Amino acid sequence: xxxxxxxxxxxxxxxxxxxxxxxxxxxxxxxxxxxxxxxxxxxxxxxxxxxxxxxxxxxxxxxxxxxxxxxxxxxxxxxxxxxxxxxxxxxxxxxxxxxxxxxxxxxxxxxxxxxxxxxxxxxxxxxxxxxx
Numbered sequence: 001x002x003x004x005x006x007x008x009x010x011x012x013x014x015x016x017x018x019x020x021x022x023x024x025x026x027x028x029x030x031x032x033x034x035x036x037x038x039x040x041x042x043x044x045x046x047x048x049x050x051x052x053x054x055x056x057x058x059x060x061x062x063x064x065x066x067x068x069x070x071x072x073x074x075x076x077x078x079x080x081x082x083x084x085x086x087x088x089x090x091x092x093x094x095x096x097x098x099x100x101x102x103x104x105x106x107x108x109x110x111x112x113x114x115x116x117x118x119x120x121x122x123x124x125x126x127x128x129x130x131x132x
Contacts, residue, residue: 006045025049055106057125063118065106069094075111078102079123087119 001009006024013022021039027047041047053064070076070092080088089111093099102108107122109115 001045001048001050003042003045006040006042006048009050010040023051025051057122058128060125060128062121062125063109065122066103066108066110069100069103070108077109077111077115077119078107079119079126081123081126085120085123085127087116087123 009024010020013020019039025048026041027049053067054061055064056062066076072092072094074092075089076092077087077089080086090099092103092108099108107119109119109122
């Protein structure tokens with residue numbers, strides 16, 4: 001993470017009344033989260049990344065879907081819920097109302113191994129409503 005991004009994130013946390021380190025992951029040897037004032041290592045912003053957004057489905061915490069709409073024609077993964085839970089890949093079409101609704105509901109993930117794993121975890125969490 002660049003210093004400017006870290007400063008912007010910390011400023012947003014202050015503005016929103018959150019802990020300074022809210023939403024940040026620290027990759028240093030010792031996490032400097034011991035107090036509210038001195039808990040950010042501004043000398044090493046490269047050791048920070050944004051924590052993934054999470055959602056809770058029936059008490060199960062899973063990663064949230066994409067926060068920015070994919071480009072037209074971009075391959076994305078979506079949870080497939082049914083007899084076998086899994087992942088379905090689609091080519092996003094902004095003119096397709098089903099695709100747009102899936103994005104708005106947080107059901108689209110990047111077509112990567114990690115994105116597929118996140119979509120599958122969401123499918124399993126969604127199936128938990130049925131007592132499966």
